[in-house]
Amino acid sequence: MVFYNLFLLLGTTLAVASSAIPNYRLVILTFLGGALSLMFTLIDVLINLGGLRAAQAAGAGYIFQTFVIIFWVFFFGSEDSSLIKRSINDFTIPRTPAVANNAGTANGTVANPHQAENLSSVAVTPAQDYAYKAKALYSYEANPEDPNELSFVKGEVLDIVDNKGKWWQARKADGTIGIAPSNYLQLI
Incomplete structure (x- = not known):
């Protein structure tokens, strides 16, 4: 279960870093659903393991991890215009687009010297x-x-x-x- 969640975390991080969330959203949700199913089974086994405090503590830890996975299900399962997604995105750092090499004049130089400082400025011709x-x-x-x-x-x-x-x-x-x-x- 630990390795499953590790690979799920790495895959999700890679999708976010490469801005490929729209392409892999359903795949991520499928794996999150599988993770939830495995987590519930594992929690049941660990908590009901008679008398072992360490197993019960591990089960409690997996309960907290289940809340994180449920949060991810809401995040990846919501449309961008939904209240849930907008509420979550209010806590994120806004991204600014990079300035393209040819964003200024025809030869690739920046026409406005302040444009180089403001990364969200891209010249539109x-x-x-x-x-x-x-x-x-x-x-x-x-x-x-x-x-x-x-x-x-x-x-x-x-x-x-x-x-x-x-x-x-x-x-x-x-x-x-x-x-x-x-x-x-x-x-x-």
Whole structure:
């Protein structure tokens, strides 16, 4: 059970670090369900083991670990726009997108010297060829401090300039352009 939970923790950490949660969410939930089943069985065996205080203490420890797994089930099982997910995300450190190499002018230099300091600033150029289309997997609310970010709703189709990197330049159907997080979009 310890190794199962260790590999579950490592796999989840890898998915979070690589921003692949939308792709592996169901796999993680499946393994979390298996972990819960194993935990309940193990807790029952350890607590009901007659007279061994160490086994009962280990069972109590597994009860606390079960609460952590249940928390993860709520986190990975909730939609991004749900109250549970928003409440949990209020306690996290906000991420800022990295500045792409070509975010400034045509030769890759930064046009605005303050842009290098603000990592969430990515230059958006309106005269681009939108070669791709992407469907929004989740709703996204733009950061009010970054005028380049684009808000969209789940299911909305956006035109995409380039599908490389974590932030894609996109155009909505109403002509609004900006950047959108790639892990919220799926190419169609």
